[in-house]
Each structure stands twice: as C-alpha cells, then as structure tokens.
C-alpha cells in the first residue's frame with residue numbers, strides 16, 4: 001500500500017508501484033527473497049521517478065504557452081536526463097556484474113537471458129529520451145511536452161513489463177542458487193555499483209535516487225541501506241548545484257513523501 005501525502009495525484013500512478021516480496025520471520029529464509037525485495041524497492045524508485053515526470057511534466061509550459069518559465073523547463077529536462085542515467089546505471093550493473101555472476105553460481109548459462117533481452121526492448125527508447133533531454137536544455141524554445149511524452153510512451157510499457165517480471169525471476173533463483181552464494185553475489189554487485197558511481201553521480205543521480213525512495217511504503221522500510229549522513233550531504237552539498245531539478249522529486253532526501261511540488265496547486269508552498 002502506498003502512503004500518499006494527500007488525495008491529489010501522486011507518483012503511485014500511472015505506472016503502478018510493485019508490491020515488496022515479504023521475508024518470512026519464522027524460518028530461515030532463502031536470500032533470494034531478500035534480493036527480490038531489494039530489487040522491488042529499487043524498481044519502485046525508478047517508477048516513482050518516471051511517474052514524477054509524467055505527473056508534473058504537463059504543468060511546465062513550453063515557450064509558446066502562457067506562464068512559460070525557461071528555468072522550469074531546463075529543470076524538468078535535467079530531471080529527465082538524471083532519471084535516464086539512473087535507469088542506465090541500474091541495468092549496467094545487472095548486465096555486467098550481477099547476472100553473469102548469478103549464471104556462474106547456478107551453473108546454468110542463459111539463466112538470466114530473459115531479463116537481458118527485455119533490456120534490449122527499451123534501451124533505444126531510453127537513449128532517445130536522454131538525447132532529447134540533453135539537446136533541449138540548450139534549445140528550450142524548441143521543447144514540447146508532447147514530443148517528450150511521445151518518446152516516453154514508446155518504451156515505458158516495455159520497461160514496466162521488465163521491472164515487474166524481474167522480481168519473479170529473482171524469487172525463482174531459490175531453485176537454482178544456494179542461499180549463501182546468492183547473498184555473496186548480491187553484496188558484490190552492490191559494492192561494484194557504488195564503486196562505479198563517479199563524482200558526477202553524486203551531483204546528478206543520487207539526489208534523484210534519494211528523492212524517489214519512500215520509507216513509508218507498505219508500512220515502512222529501510223531502503224536504501226545508506227549511512228545516516230548521506231541525505232544531509234546530498235541536501236546541503238551535492239544537491240545544491242541542480243536544486244531546481246530536484247523540485248520534481250516526490251519525496252524529500254530522507255524518504256518522506258511530499259505533495260508533488262511542481263503541480264500548480266502546490267507551487268510556492
């Protein structure tokens with residue numbers, strides 16, 4: 001269940017958020033359940049970011065419309081660019097580190113080929129969206145919401161199908177992987193993902209990741225498992241250079257849901 005900050009539209013639609021697989025408390029659970037739960041949280045961050053764009057984008061007038069504000073358009077486009085980089089980073093870690101290690105652990109070549117092929121189904125659309133967002137930041141007068149939305153609509157259903165299906169694939173690893181081995185693969189993938197995160201990501205991706213985590217989701221959670229000072233560092237240092245873009249985030253940097261700041265009724269609050 002989603003904790004919405006009000007009855008107004010929020011980022012639990014149009015793309016529905018994924019339920020989190022529940023880890024049983026009474027027996028010693030296979031680590032596939034924990035891995036699937038972490039993956040579902042992380043996919044929900046991607047979906048909240050996508051929904052934040054779809055919910056607020058129509059309310060940012062282009063240059064031909066009344067109440068146009070050039071900076072608002074640039075901020076929206078930067079947010080879109082950051083979202084595409086977040087999705088890319090997530091899938092790059094899976095393809096280069098996590099999935100090959102899972103196949104090796106299970107001793108089954110091609111075990112993860114389903115999710116890998118699904119990546120191909122939306123990859124070119126994601127690249128097109130990133131290129132559009134980058135190009136239009138230098139040509140704001142040519143930006144059109146309709147055009148941006150058309151690019152998203154062409155690949156988002158395939159992305160959604162993938163984000164949903166991958167949770168089931170990871171739960172099924174219980175059959176083919178030993179629990180300890182899978183946990184080691186998971187920990188290593190997290191370590192590599194953090195190591196691959198360059199300084200630019202702290203300025204351009206982390207503020208979106210933290211601002212799309214909802215710590216109240218389904219009764220509360222501790223995702224992402226990060227040291228307590230990180231949200232402060234993002235808010236007061238790394239997030240400052242593009243603070244206009246982070247206005248599109250649906251949650252604050254501590255994972256607290258907020259009414260969508262760029263909806264007309266919430267502007268200036």
Ligand SMILES: [Fe+2]
Pocket residue numbers: 039043090094166
């Ligand atoms: Fe994933």
